[in-house]
Amino acid sequence: MKKILLTGATGYLGKNLLKGLLKEGHEVIALVRESSDVRYITALAAELKIYTIGITPLRDIFSENQIDTVIHTAANYGRKGEALETVIHANLGFPLMILEQAIKNDVRYFINTDTSLPKALNWYSRSKKQFLEWLEVCSAEIKVLNLQLEYFYGPNDDHSKFVTYVLKELISGKDHIDFTAATPYRDFIYIDDVVRAYLLLLSELENFEGLTTVEVGSGTAIMLKDIIQQIQEATGQIEVKLNFGALPMRENEIMHSCANTDFLESKGWKPEYTFKEGIQKTINIENNQL
DSSP, rough: OOOOEESTTTTHHHHHHHHHHHTOEEEEEEEOOOOSSSSHTTGGGEEEEEBBBBBHHHHHHHHHHHOOOOEEEEOOOTTTTOOOHHHHHHIIIIHHHHHHHHHHHHHHHEEEEEEOOOOOOOOOHHHHHHHHHHHHTTTTSEEEEEEEEEEEEOOOOTTTTTHHHHHHTTTTTOOOEEEEOOOOOOOOEEEEHHHHHHHHHHGGGGOOEEEEEEEESOOOOOEEEHHHHHHHHHOOOOSSSSEESSSOOOOOOBOOOOOHHHHHTTTTTOOOOOOOHHHHHHHHHHHHHH
């Protein structure tokens, strides 16, 4: 079992990963922001240490705990009007501070959460890829596992995410919803399958050297139009008119994105959920909370 420093512990991926790490018996030190909603993780407070960023210096967090592995999931997508400085600090400045302390304190492994988006797409992807460049520079001093994630989804995700947005729009009572032509293809992976990939790779860390990038997705790309129609079918809102082509396609739209899962599958991993199964489970869980 490992002693793990987890960033982004209150984010969607972080919360789900935290639950999986604790279930497997790992000792977790969670980093949270002062503004974060910590209700979920404070319920687990007896099982982990929680530090608030800016209250306890990072150097003290590392010196007080013999951390074996850093898992970095914290991110700022820039979807809510955040300033450029805020996005860059969250995705580049802050993780560089974590990386520096990890190297100074002889942490053995750094697991980074990367994006499949191209560097030039937006502030988020550029800052994420810039941090990856620094990880490459430092990979002679600390082993780096870079997980390049496709589009993950699941119950109680943020409303700014595509699947959650479509789901909420369909059950909102509207008689129609406007979309782009929705012809790009995307690889959507259910959150439980993402967590299983992290936990599997965590158990394999001793087998990696330098920097290794692993693509994490379902391995299947589906047209967004078909995704939207599958969500509509799963919600039963078949009377809602879907106006495809009513909105313009965004600039620099990515027309095809899909993970190559050969490496993960060679380790015995495969996705347990198709998109249809994952969206149905998402709906069932959220309905049971009402």
